[in-house]
Amino acid sequence: MVSIRDISSKCGLSVSTVSKALNGYSYVKEETRRKVIETAKELGYVPNASARALKTNRTFTLGILFADDQHNGLTHLYFSHVLNSFKSEAEERGYNITFIHKRYGKQTITLLQNCKFRGIEGVCIACVEPDEPEVQELAGSDVPVVSIDYIFPGCGCVLSDNRNDMSELVRYVHSKGHKKIAFVHGTDSYVTQQRINGYVDTMRGLGLEIKREYMLESLYANPHTAKKATEKLLRMEDRPTCILLPDDVSAFGAIEAIREAGLKVPEDISITGYDGVVYSQLIYPRLATIRQDTGRIGREAAKLLIFNIKHAQNPNLVPIVIKGELLAEQSVGFAR
Template sequence: MVTIYDIAKKTGYSVTTVSKALNNYADVSQKARKTILDAVEEMGYLPNSHARTLTTKKSWTIGVIFIESLGVGMKHPFFSSVIESFRKNVEMLGYDLLFASRMINNQKKSYLEQFKYRGVDGVVIVSSLFNDKQVKELMESTIPTVVIDLHSSESAVVKSDNFDGSYKAVDYLYSLGHRNMAHIAGHATTFAGQERLNGFLTSTKSLGLDIPDEYIVNGDYFSRKGGYEAMKKLLALPHLPTAVYAAGDELAIGAMQAIKDAGYSVPEDFSIVGFDDIDISQFVNPPLTTIRQNTDVLGKEAAELLLQQINSRQKVNDSIVVPVELVIRDSCKALVQTESSPS
């Protein structure tokens, strides 16, 4: 069996340095950490979990709360990608993930009770909803937490720049000559939905565009069905928009289907921009222009922020905003002549 002494001998670092690297101490250089972790992987080193728990006073377990409103669970394309990135970054340091269940010994318990019972070192919360009371209770507790894609003053937060993403989408459509822009919004109870709507309204106002109220349509919880039904409402208007910015790729894909079912075409009749850059967005017809969220960076930043709290044994409420980028594909068309605002 490979021991910590074998790792030290192979890398040339002391046993103390190897131990610190394995336990993610801050006073180990990036070069040393990488060399040691590479050797750990190459040699198949597995620390004794019981001994490690006694020595470090940690359970080496991180709790996961995953809440999404579509009911698809881990099949959700955006959240699953973020969790996978988070998993990779904590797993390489020896942590296991424990997905929350509210049942302990066949009795329903709160998230806080569940994680106290399990003795987790920290919790990552992936949620789009503002109003889960049990999540709020957990964030206000002494357990280190990090929240992804949600605002909180009681917890560390990692989120995409949803507001700026809307600016990028609107500016791009404006540069193509579009003045009659509609927005398929995410549900008002979601942080991302609100931020992206605020970005759309602020950016269109800054460009001097008059957006009619009926051009803002609720797409529900970022589903294809929500996008389809929202686009049907836009298609029923007497004055049609020339471009639609959807708050999520699933919404955009649903809208594209509604456009095709109504006998129209993308981008000849309507230009469409989405948000997320989920994998399928590049394979729909036409490939979707969208705002890309960097799920790898979101997961990595969340892991580092949570581990920092675990190692320092001090809870923080730092907030990290991850930049987004416009990905141009084939779902938008430049107008030959600039359109006037609808009456």
């Protein structure tokens, strides 16, 4: 079996330096750390987790709390990519990943108890109901927490630039001559509020009328509820010329409603999505959308959480905001 001494000999570094690089010590140079990790992979080194835990009194385990309201789990087209990049970054830095929940065997325990029992050093909170008492308890505990697209007091966070990205989307649609722009938004959340603010502020800034009947609610990542909302908009006497959907998956439901009404996208009505999932660019017409940088969001969340674990007395609580990219595609045409 390959040992740390083998890596030390191959790299020309001391055993102590190799050990610290593998264990994620912050004062090891990045170039040295990468050299050690690459050599370890090349030699097939597998660390003994039990021995490391005994030696360092640490588990090097990060928890992920993730439960979307549609129960998509790891099939979620957006968050699955975010969590995958989080996992890759954390593992590269020597950490293990586990999902936390309220059960231990047949027992029901709190989220915080789960973390304490399993020795979880820090938690990434993504896509949960933030007002749940157990989530609040975890966020307010001594366990370092980094949230995605939500701000908990005293915790680090990584945010998509939802407000400004939505503003850019509205301005793009307006540049195509659209003035009657409807917004089917998601259910109430921090993300939804930021997008509504971006929509409302930009519409006002462009001198466009904001009609209450043009603003409907739909579940995120749910084509069925998005289809129902779209059908309602299409039945209006003064129907919109463009509909903004809460996400790309929901846009599939809108397309179905439009086609069943005997209309075409974008000849008769334009639509946009949000998130930039891969399937949005494989359909015809390709979906105009905001592509969120899921890779960077996940990586930054992992790096921030590990930093705050190592600097528990002086954590970084400044929100990291990551801008999306406008994909000006075929589903938005010129307004008639």
